[in-house]
Amino acid sequence: MKCLLVEDDRALADALVNALGDGDWLVEQALTGQEADFLVRTEAYDALILDVGLPDGDGTRWLAAWRDDGIDLPVLILTARERWADKAAGFSAGADDYVTKPFEAAEVLFRLHALVRRSHGHAHPIIKVGELSLDTHTQHVTLAGRPIGLTAQETRLLSYLMHAAPRVVGRTELSEHVYDRDHEPDSNVIDVQVSRLRRKLGAWRIVTRRGQGYHLVADASNPS
Template identity: 45%
Template sequence: MRALLVEDEALLRQQLAQSLRDAGYTVDEAPDGEEALYLGREYPYDIAVMDLGLPRMDGIQVIQSLRSEERHFPILILTARGHWQERVAGLEAGGDDYLVKPFHTEELLARLNALVRRSAGFSSPTIKAGPISLDTSSQRVVANGVELELTSFEYKVLEYLMMHPDEVVSKTTLTEHIYEQDCDRDSNVIEVFIGRLRKKITATTQCNPIETLRGRGYRFVIPR
């Protein structure tokens, strides 16, 4: 899942970005409101973490602008302790949840995971599709009772496909959701990840839930 992290305090932003990456997120960083608005317009994020006290454009303005332009990804607001008016304004502007500084990273990650799941229509951290079970919290994938050994990118591809079942997902979309802004991207590598996933899933389930639609992309079909 791809996250936009907006925080003007450099050290805190670096620490949060590393925690998000360690948790499996692809992260783009913005130190001010103008950069946040630009990134939010340009890239297809699954989640955003938004500080409100930003230079150049405050977080509430950024949220309002993104929502007015039909950018619907969930936004978690970061606010200072005691600034309850900011929290109310942020939620009314279109934010989905808030967290008061200082906070525990574990709580931040739990809230982000919950927002991503709910935006995709899942209430539980475990996504089940026939004999396949994917735990978004532990990032473990089990097929017919056997845990699959997946690389970070293999997991990201499978997680995105399983969160969008029966949808046609292009290679470009997968590339945008698993690679960061400045990463050297090669959409052909997606084919390699898909091939590996199919082999690992088929070896334990004798089914292939990932369909290829020539010239269009891939579709995850829930095994019956």
């Protein structure tokens, strides 16, 4: 999963980047609303963490403009403002959740996972596709109750496919949501990583749809 962090406090931003990275998130950063505005309109993200007090205007103003233009990714607001009126303004602008400073980085991570999970239609923190399970809080994967050892990149790739299942996910979408925009993979890299997942999980679980992409299936007898 890939997140855009819009925060001008560099110390706080660094702490969040480290925490999110430990949770297998790819994090891109913006220091101003204007920089964030360019990125959300040109790049694909699974969620956005938005500070309210930005150097070039209130974060809720930028958020309201994005919502007006149909940009609907999940947004978690960070702010030192604790008044209900300020929280109401954030939700009215289109925020999905709200965390006040100071906060624990782990809380942000939990809330972010919940936002993305719900955006894909999953209420429970454990996502299951047949015997395959993903704990969205810990990013641990099990198959029939047995832990599966995956690399960080394999975990991000599988997590995205599991969130999207049973929908077919195209190569471009995978490239945008699973890989850093400064290190976007060629098609062979995705093929290699999918092949590694198939060896670890069972080849039939990840079906290739020619000209469309990949999707996870729950039952070997019904790969549709």
